[in-house]
Amino acid sequence: MSRYQRKTQTAIITYAILSYGVLITNYFFNSGIDGPTLMVFFVIYNLLIAITSPRLYILWVGLHIASVCMLLWYEYNNPGGIPGVYANREERFIDIFSTYIISLGCISVVTGYLRISYIKQQKKTAEHARRIEVQSRKISMQNNNLKAIIQERDKLFSIISHDMLGPLSSIQSYLELVTENPELDEMEMKQELLNLTKNTSGMLRNILQWSKSQAQGVQLHKTRTNINDIISQILNVQRSIAATKGIDIVTNTEDELYTITDPEILKLVVRNLINNAVKFTPQGGIITVSIGQEDNGCLVSVQDTGIGMTEEQQQKLFTTEVKSTYGTSNEKGVGLGLSLSNEFVKLLGGKIMVQSKPNEGSVFSVYLPAA
Secondary structure, eight states: OHHHHHHHHHHHHHHHHHHHHHHHHHHHHTTGGGSSHHHHHHHHHHHHHHHSOGGGHHHHHHHHHHHHHHHHHHHHHSTTSSOOOOSSHHHHHHHHHHHHHHHHHHHHHHHHHHHHHHHHHHHHHHHHHHHHHHHHHHHHHHHHHHHHHHHHHHHHHHHHHHHHHHHHHHHHHHHHHHHHOTTSOHHHHHHHHHHHHHHHHHHHHHHHHHHHHHHHOOOOOOEEEEHHHHHHHHHHHHHHHHHTTTOEEEEEOOSOOEEEEOHHHHHHHHHHHHHHHHHTSOTTOEEEEEEEEETTEEEEEEEEOSOOOOHHHHHTTTSOOOOOEEOTTOOEEOSOHHHHHHHHHHHTTOEEEEEEETTTEEEEEEEEEBO
């Protein structure tokens, strides 16, 4: 690139020297100050200013002034030294007028070129500034998102540490008590230990699934799936968990409902909904799991007789805000289960809906396209 620039600069300087040499010669053989040569000098000067680097401007100004002054000084001090070439006034006027028109055209072209170049440069500068502004906004948004993620991560670790410490301390206390007092009735303690372990395990499972989805994304493996089979597999485990709180789980299903979905992801979603219902339903409550067809799709509903939610709580239900949550028997969680389920259902091409009123229970429904 620098070699090209040097060649261009050399060519321009050569052109300028030759042009001024020709014009000086023309001045002597075309009536001097009475001819049109000085106008052509001005045109060449404008052309050089337009096409060369600003650092050469002083050179062209100096060359132009020196050349013209030298010619005028010579003609002034040597009257008759430059012969006239016009046979009559008409020839002189025609020559000067035609040169003026040509000069005007050349200057107009140069001025137009400069104006167009200036406008293009302005647009280019404005576009560059716009891109910088857009990039700056993107970087600012990324920084804000990163700060939010870091704050959420720190909050998550803090809550996990706090909520894990409680169950582990309780397990340790129960084990120490059994070790120091072998004669105690261990059945109730074993049941309590089992509940603590199950709750902690469920909380960790959701945290791990959430972390995996945030770090790696979710790889779906969709197949034609019988929803009834999925629900049956989940209820085999969830009924025993609900029974520890005296909660009964009943089903209301239709035979052979199929959907194209990822079975493991669907299990996680339904398991979270049932766990959530168990968590916020008091002892002696009822949870109803329903499966049916709706709008050419499948609808899985989990209805409970729990404590319900306000409108404000429902609006924050599926956010990724990390917070400690406590069930009706002080079961602990970090509030990620429903948010995780909502994300997964969207990936499956479905949606989650909720209906709830305080002290009247809640209904969570998952809609999935039919197979």
